[in-house]
Amino acid sequence: MSEMKLYEVFIRAKSGLNHRHVGSLHASDAEMALMNARDVYTRRKEGVSIWVVESCHITASNPEHEHEWFDPAEDKVYRHPTFYPLDKEVENM
Amino acid sequence: MYSQGLTDAKGGDEPAELLAEFQAKIDREEKIEPRDWMPEAYRKTLIRQMSQHAHSEIVGQLPEGNWVTRAPSLKRKMILLAKIQDEAGHGLYIYSATETLGVTRDQLNDELLTGKAKYSSIFNYPTLSWADIGAVGWLVDGAAIMNQVPLCRTSYGPYSRSMIRICKEESFHQRQGYEIMTVLARGSKEQKDMAQRALNRFWWPSLMMFGPSDKDSKHSEQSMKWKIKRFTNDELRQKFIDATVPQAEHLGLTVPDPELKWNEQTGHYDHGEIDWNEFVNVIKGNGPCNKERMQARIKAHEEGAWVREAAQQYHANKKSEAA
DSSP states (O other): OOOOEEEEEEEESSTTSOEEEEEEEEESSHHHHHHHHHHHHOTTOOOSEEEEEEGGGOOOOOGGGHHHHHGGGTTOGGGSGGGSOOOGGGTTO | OOOSSOTTOOSSOOOHHHHHHHHHHHHTTOOBOTTSOOOHHHHHHHHHHHHHHHHHHHHTHHHHHTTGGGOSSHHHHHHHHHHHHHHHHHHHHHHHHHHTTTOOHHHHHHHHHTTOSOOOGGGGSOOOSHHHHHHIIIIIHHHHHHHHHHHTTOSBHHHHHHHHHHHHHHHHHHHHHHHHHHHHHTSOHHHHHHHHHHHHHHHHHHHHTTOSOGGGOSSHHHHHHTTSOSSOHHHHHHHHHHHHHHHHHHTTOOOSOTTOEEETTTTEEEOOOOOHHHHHHIIIIISTTHHHHHHHHHHHHHHTHHHHHHHHHHHHHHHHHHO
């Protein structure tokens, strides 16, 4: 029997929230993945909506390159509000 | 399996029980998500409001871009660039959220470039001095935040989530603007005068950002019922005035409204009448910079065509290499 495909599972805990990655599972197609995800990941009503995406469709950044990949943001402290001191009288801005 | 946008739904003949259940859901403070059934008018209202909002973020880059090459120091220039980058990102978040309603990015883009869609009236004013960049951050972003904070609780999930992200990022915008004003207000007489003139120019247009007065606002009532909006235009405008006047006073600057007065009884500032003719005129396309802004957008879109084509070509080449 050929290997089943790997799917990543995303669940929305309640309306208004983002879908969040909860894990993965094997299935022969998307529809089966959805049913399996319901049975595996929402047995205690953990969600109101499920997304499944075949893992091979996810393009991920390389953890080994984490530093150089994200370092453009490292020296830009001025992107944060705390970079701009405010007088006490107007500090609630 | 399903279509993300229920584009076949028509307004008018929607089943009463669906409409009732929809309203009940809103009243229970449950969010509406893209796959949920929604009245066609709700969808249309959201597409209109969200796309206007996204367009405003994009066009809002232009008055700021005017000062990138002339910012008074490298630090100021880097800050301004970071802010403009944020505006582009904010436009992108809201465009993506709008696409969950079944419109395409191309459609939205077309509507902006053909003048069919509107964007905030404020961006049709010029930024004449460096102090205007301070005033834009302090007042324009201040007014935007006042409007956007309640939108974090708007009833449509994707819009709400994009607003939460935007508000988090936006908090630096207003503070950096106020800091520019602070430095100028405490500088030489010329600098203080420049700050005052910027306040004079941007005060009234900033108040207009909240839209028409409640008595003339044709969309307000239904949007409140659907909890797309949480406060009326006039309520938000009043909150903004109450928050901003003490900030101006703290800098020794004068708000250009002779009728502005603290009202002990109401606990709010009373203020003079807004020149609604000016507002309508700017919305209609006759503001100081409407034409310039649209030309700049169209030019950027046309001159960027080769980038989009190159990206497509790169993809095609890679595919044929792999084959």
